[in-house]
Amino acid sequence: MTSATMNPDVLREPKSASRAGVRGLARLDIQGGGQVVVQDGYAYVGHMRPPDGTSIIDVRDPAAPRIVAQIPPPSPRSHTHKVRVVGNLLFANVEQDRRHFLRKAEGIAPAETQLRDDLGRAPSEAEIAGKLGVDTDQLADLRRELDDPYDEGGFRIFDISDRAQPRLLVHRRTGGVGVHRFDVDDRYAYISTEMPGYLGNILVIYDIADPTAPQEVSRWHMPGQHVGAGETPDWEGRRTRLHHALREGDTLWAAYWHGGAVALDISDIRAPREIGRYNYHPPFPEPTHTFLKLPERIGGRDIAVMCDEEHDHIPGQPHAFLWVMDVGDPAAIKPISTFHLSTHESPYARAEGRFGLHQVEEVVRGTELHAAWFSGGLRIIDLAEPERPTEIGHYVPEPLGDHPAPQSNDVAVDDNGVIYLLDRDRGLEILEREAP
Template sequence: MSEGAVSAKGLRRIAWLDMPGGGQVYVDGGYAYIGHMEPPHGTSIVDVSDPRNPRIVARLDPPSSGSHTHKVRVAGDIMVTNVEQDQRHALRRAKRIPEIEAAYLAQHGRAISDVELAAAIKVKPGFLPRARASLTEPAYAEGGFRVWDIRDRSNPKLLTHQLTGGIGVHRFDLDARYAYISTEMEGYVGNILVIYDIADPAKPREVSRWHMPGQHVAAGEVPTWQGQQHRLHHTLRHGDQLFAAVWYAGCRILDVSDITRPKVVGEYRYHPPFPEPTHTFMRVPFQIGGRDIAVAVDEEHEHVAGQLHGGLWVFDVTDPAKIQPLSMWHLTELDNPYVKAGGRFGAHQFQEHMEDTCLYTTWFGGGLRVVDIADPTAPTEVAHWLAEPPPGQSSPQANDVDTDARGLVYVLDRNRGLEILERTA
């Protein structure tokens, strides 16, 4: 068995870097850029010019302990990192504490215990002091994104912290001219798309917004879904189109030939019956079998036993107005030692570019899965890497992946560690 893995096919480890777990790895020009999951860790820049000896050359802190900066993108000598409220989901649930306490007292004639309250808002009891403190704290005000000059990778210079709204920015896309930002904004329910012109990176300029009908409550729109179920996760640009993953609303294709007026030209919804939300939607940058192909991956979220885990989709998008699903690929629970070991098991993310027909897909407790879609109707696994749990963890949690021009594969664990792998077949 390959060193560092409990199961491997066609891949071997050439390096493992002990570092805090992360939400995104982006590789460009001999450097890997890492967005870490939790403060006090923010963004790391890693020199991978010698991939067998990766070396951290810069560490950047979040703006405060109340924010995390777990996503990162680079275009030339400009780096953009998100700023989002840390523990955002738990803190939102914490707003219900007074309501829960009052209802429990009325029903049972006694105060709710800490153990019961923690279970009601789906947190560990140790988080309750933080949850209660949040009820009297000022509203979160750091949400947005930061733009950095990284001409000296070892000494990034902050150019600006662009504020947006709500809990801030999640995942996003970036090119030399525009940042395609997924963020909450005042007056909207859930994340929407805000496109910024970064021709002057120190002064981002908003050029347009896009949202789904029902999100703009300040304009009188009324959501037809519960809570934040319909929201933008992020978009990826291909030509004059953006491919948008919109959580429990499925997928959208946006025409941005006029960057000031994004408009929907295609959509596909599959929730229900499929239980896990759409995380990423990406156009394959070449035709396969004479067809325009797009791929999507669902994120394993709050899995219910007996339902499907998050999986991988392949679509025919030759006619955006008539998106057609061609196939799905799922990973079986059979023979996997980490299904019940703690942490998530299903899919999460693939590399956000393709050089051939292989998708390098992180599968949380299922590790890295390399799926070939040369036949879009019959995706086939051609390689995999299931790592041993990082030190101190009960299971691996393969969270994000990127590949570089050398064909090397970078797998970031959600909890701890960056792996660098190479194909052996």
């Protein structure tokens, strides 16, 4: 189930294209990832693409990181780019690799029908491929997908009491293309997944008291998603879907992509109930990636932050940015302020790749946020005055290999304040704050 590999190069003096108040301790040259978490001297990285799955990295000496185990995906058809750790349990998503491309298989039959009607004859493979916007050889991949539908989607739980020898406890299958980002505590897993009969990802909560046999306890979806029950969405495609939900107290704070942000009461875990929503689509074009309630009040107020995720940037529109929200009354969520990064703040802002915000560290201590800002690198933002978010430090890595720009995708901070900045394409930066 696991495979040990030769440790990649560790750069002891990593270079930065721009930095302030932050210095590099080490850079690990590994394949890019979707999420990094740190616990008890180990970092866990979920990689973006097979054959890389999940890496377990000994960072007890953060200047000398060392990979101790790697867990491959179930097959080359899946990626496992998200990871959570609770005690001696590791949770990894299982999601279809290349899912956005492979979904085009759903359009083959409609394309054939439309072309046959238009042409008055059976269309050629080249004509069908052209209608779908793919190459002819890619059409063969899509047909194979129809003949052998993906069925690995879900999540896996591993026993990592021996970090060097993770042991699979269960692969819980869900549906569709599988599980995206998720949250876990010591009793429940809050899973964002596709399920039969639903359009796009929904929330499914599992009881993990027995980690070898997770049991579904409840679901929640945006009205319009349950098409199998006759609901009709008022949006196009899968634009409204759960990205992930984070628990704080008896509330789940759910980022719902182009459906905005939703607060769910889970005081009755078997019956999640919507208690608030804030949606700013339109006019803002970027989807809601994260809705994070801060654990401590600031200035006597309950504060949450929302991260938009930069996608294909539309000229004339703002890059993805950070929202600061007053959530004291979930039924009346309202913005306090926003934080934007100028393209002048990174030498790679106009290089190939994404520039705007992606994600913040989800374990917030005090008023400081650590944000992964794609080609803007790491940004450290102080919310001591929520009306005036203030940057107090940053670190923009130089890209590795032939990548034109860094693509900082996720960030974690350990109990000692060491920062782990994961690149979507390649590399893990290990950083520390400099003394004022």
